[in-house]
Each structure stands twice: as C-alpha cells, then as structure tokens.
Amino acid sequence: MILERIHHVAYRCMDAKTTVEFYQKYLDMDFVLAISEDKVPSTGEPDPYMHLFLDAGQGNVLAFFELPNSPEMTWDPNTPDWVQHIAFKVKDEATALKVKERLEKDGHDVVGPTNHHIFQSIYFRDPDGHRLELAYDTATAEEMQRLHDVAPQMLEDWTKSKTTQRHASWLHEEEFSKDK
Known part of the structure; x- marks a missing residue:
C-alpha cells in the first residue's frame, strides 16, 4: 500500500474558536x-481563512476552515442527514458513555448506544451541525x-441490482428476531 495514514480530514466551521473549544471539551x-x-x-483565489488542526489521536488530524467571506454553510438536500459523518474509535463502552453523559449534561442531543453488532456507537453533532460518532x-x-x-x-451483486444484499444479514438477525 502506498498510503501511510490519513494526513488530515477537513470540514468547514462557522466559528473557529467555538469549534476548537467543543472538540477540546468533549473529545x-x-x-x-x-x-x-x-x-x-492551491488555487491562488483571494479568500481569507482560518485553518485549524486538531489531534484526533494515533497520528490522525481533524481540520476545519472558517471562511468569513463565503456564503453561509448549507447542507446537500439530496443526501440524507445521517449519511455524512465522522466516526471516531474509542476504547470501550465506558468511554463512550462518559462522553454521552457530558454532552447530555450540557444540553446536547445524543443517539445511542446503537448496536451495529460488530461495534456499538453513539451519535451527536458538533456546533456546526456535523454528525459525529463514537464507536467501540x-x-x-x-x-x-x-x-x-x-x-x-x-459489492458485485449490489452493482448489478442496486438492491439490498443479504450476504451479511446474520449481523442483525438476532436483533430483529427479538423485536418480533
């Protein structure tokens, strides 16, 4: 493989200071x-910006741009709200629940823990509306x-049919049988 790791992933933020404080406090x-x-x-365009870099552990970096002269941030209306998100790995359930408790104490909505069978997750949003996931x-x-x-x-079967594939349905069979 030619890749060593992700150098950084960059998103837009509305307020640089608020964004830094959120990621420091909760994560x-x-x-x-x-x-x-x-x-x-990279383009030479005149566009003043603030570019922030936060250590997400293990050499991973999460970056943000505040762009005060650009139009207000909007979301793609053709992509469901739950699709685009950043998932961070945490050590265990106790770590995820500690963050959940801290977020909820400060009035943030948290979904989960959600059982994905091979991992468990909680979901919440940062101050800019980016969906975040903590998974163990x-x-x-x-x-x-x-x-x-x-x-x-x-993947091959999906590409041909664009229909739900059942090759890994065993992941949730037990969970769904409990609901019936």
Missing part, C-alpha cells in the same frame, strides 16, 4: 496548529473475517 483533542492566509495556496468494537476476529470474505461478492 479531549489537542489544538495542534492554525494557519491563516489571504489566498488559497465488539466483533470477534471470526466475524470480521466472515465480513471481509463476503465483501467483494456483496
């Missing part, structure tokens, strides 16, 4: 650095191998 991220320029280096793994090595083995065929 214990370190504010690594900031860059501010009058022109976009619960899968066995055998379950992950089984999913890995069937993935190419699932």
Whole structure:
C-alpha cells in the first residue's frame, strides 16, 4: 500500500474558536496548529481563512476552515442527514458513555448506544451541525473475517441490482428476531 495514514480530514466551521473549544471539551483533542492566509495556496483565489488542526489521536488530524467571506454553510438536500459523518474509535463502552453523559449534561442531543453488532456507537453533532460518532468494537476476529470474505461478492451483486444484499444479514438477525 502506498498510503501511510490519513494526513488530515477537513470540514468547514462557522466559528473557529467555538469549534476548537467543543472538540477540546468533549473529545479531549489537542489544538495542534492554525494557519491563516489571504489566498488559497492551491488555487491562488483571494479568500481569507482560518485553518485549524486538531489531534484526533494515533497520528490522525481533524481540520476545519472558517471562511468569513463565503456564503453561509448549507447542507446537500439530496443526501440524507445521517449519511455524512465522522466516526471516531474509542476504547470501550465506558468511554463512550462518559462522553454521552457530558454532552447530555450540557444540553446536547445524543443517539445511542446503537448496536451495529460488530461495534456499538453513539451519535451527536458538533456546533456546526456535523454528525459525529463514537464507536467501540465488539466483533470477534471470526466475524470480521466472515465480513471481509463476503465483501467483494456483496459489492458485485449490489452493482448489478442496486438492491439490498443479504450476504451479511446474520449481523442483525438476532436483533430483529427479538423485536418480533
């Protein structure tokens, strides 16, 4: 593989200071650095910005741009609200529940824990409306191998039919049978 890791992932924010404070308070991220320029280096466009970098652990960096001269942030109306999100891995359930408690205490809505069988998650939003997920793994090595083995065929079948594929339905069969 030629890739070593993700260097950074960048999103837009409405207020740089509010964004940094949120990620420091709730996710214990370190504010690594900031860059501010009058022109976009890759395009040469005149557009003053503040570019923030936060340490998401293990060499992962989450970045944000505040763009005060650009139109207000909007969301793609053709993409469901739950699709685009950032998922962070946490050690265990206790860690996720501690963050959930802190968020809810401060009035933030939190969904979950949600059972995905191979991992459990909580979901919430940052001050800019970005959907965030904290996930902790619960899968066995055998379950992950089984999913890995069937993935190419699932993709091939999906590509042909664009219909739900049942190759990994065992993930939720037990959960759904409890509801009936």
